[in-house]
Amino acid sequence: MELLINLTINGLATGMLIFLLAAGLTLIFGLMDVLNFAHGGLFAWGAYSGTWIYATTGSFVIGIIGAIITGLILGVATERWIIKPVYGNHIQQILITLGLMLVLSEMLKVVWGPNQISATAPSYLAGSWEIGNVIIIKYRAFIIVVGLLVFLAVQYILKNTKIGLIVRAGVMNKEMVQSLGINIQKVFMLVFMIGAGMAALGGVLLAPYSGVIYAEMGLEFAILAFIVVVIGGMGSFPGSILAAILVGLSGSFMAYYVPDLALAVNMLLMAAVLIFKPSGLFGLKG
């Protein structure tokens, strides 16, 4: 029983981190039709800058805020200088965002050196609670809570505000939104920024969770996020959290029972979705 609960908490925590990465990807894809292959790079930048700020200032909260700001700035720059010039050309977009991914992860090595950097949780999040026989690690619970809060906040914005309405309308038909006199370019930039900010938040939260950060982790998590986006459905925000939890749980259970097959199971899940429902479990577009 304790084992089951622990594995579930593990899976949920990993799922939340993947969700933070995948949510941005899926929103950006839904609205702008751009699949951002550099998203993992933003995630890694969030991890490095946040950990560095945390180490220099000594405050984890400032570290998280710093990471989010880094993400926002990088997001604006990416949208403005990398994606806008090739807007409308799918192949060029795919190619150029991959090039950016390459530059971002190499820049990390230039700034912080090629070696792994260790990261620890602040003292008030270290340790664990004991409830009966069940041990709950505080930091994991923290990640789950943060992930849920982000989900609820974004969901609230999407459903209950004017800008959320515009975004949802844009996902369905952006030409129509534009013809109603709304400057969709600004909405694009905003969504891209928020997506990048969420990715950076995911990165900085991951750092104390896994203990070490390294430049290649961006790509590793990006692969998981792509799997999540395909399973959840491209452009579906609620789909991304459900699929992320699914992938996180299957990852943690498989890692315990059949560790060698952990990635393979996710791939099989994705292949099954692609065969039977290529638009994803909750997707609108194929």
Next chain:
Amino acid sequence: MKNKKNVFYTLIAVLLLIYPFINDSRSMMILFTQVFIFAIFAMSYDLLLGYTGIVSFGHAMFFGIGAYTIGIFMKRFEPTIPYLMLAVLVTIVLTALLSYLVGLLTLRLKSHFYAMLTLAFAGLFLVLAEKWRTMTYGNDGFTFRVPDLFKDRFDFYLICLVSMIVVFILLNRFTNSPLGRVLQAIRENEQRSESLGYSVLQYKIIASVVSGVIAGIAGILYAISLRFVNTSVFTMDITLDALLMTIIGGVGTLVGAIIGAGLIEFAHHWLTELAKVHWIFERWIIFFGIIYILAVMFFPQGIVGTLKSLRTKSLVKRQRNLEPKDKNEKAAG
């Protein structure tokens, strides 16, 4: 016109053939061999990206399958020619099967899906190569012996050169065949090709299978040239090399892939040497990455493509200059 080009290509091929007789510098010969191998790999990539308009981010998996197959065969069995042939056959079957499967799953969807799924599959193979220690010796990789014919650097240079030329001629024929024309039509306008009655999915799958098999063969040659194989053959870097070579050389032109392979391999070589001068050159990928982004943005046709369009422009200009004269002559006549 066509003849001039062929004469030029033949001339280059002959020059490369006699090159080792003139200059027997070992390091140059190894470098050239590497260029030929990667040129084969880049041409296979160009068939996808340049001729069919499919973006793959996991081309390394076919390369890696070739490299590991030959390595395992040479290690487990005797390093003789028959076993080598068997390894080539197994590689062809495996890569064809895999590219068929991946293609079938994703090529009917938007281009993002193929890029994503190949990226994920290549990641899966990297993990597989790390975990399946009894077969692959994990991250450390393993060395193996090769048949005597392939041991000599000089012989191997010729084998790679001839393979490159053969692949070039075959792919040239392939892309100019009716089937290749359909592929190019798909690249230009998928809906239109579909409505003209071509089964787009089948053609795309054919292109991906041919490309996968050739990439596998490049992997075999690569592993033989090192007589060593480890997990690095499955990494993103290999795919990125192919991408850079194709984009910088020029998409949709097989010659571009060869030129790109030459440029990138030589640049690798020089930049690694420059690393002794300043540490920033150790991170040479940054330079490539930036050049690559700029190329995609401002220079999407690559070197060969840009040269071609320049020539078309000058031809058009010349024709325009001629036209008024003709009219004047007519008027005078």
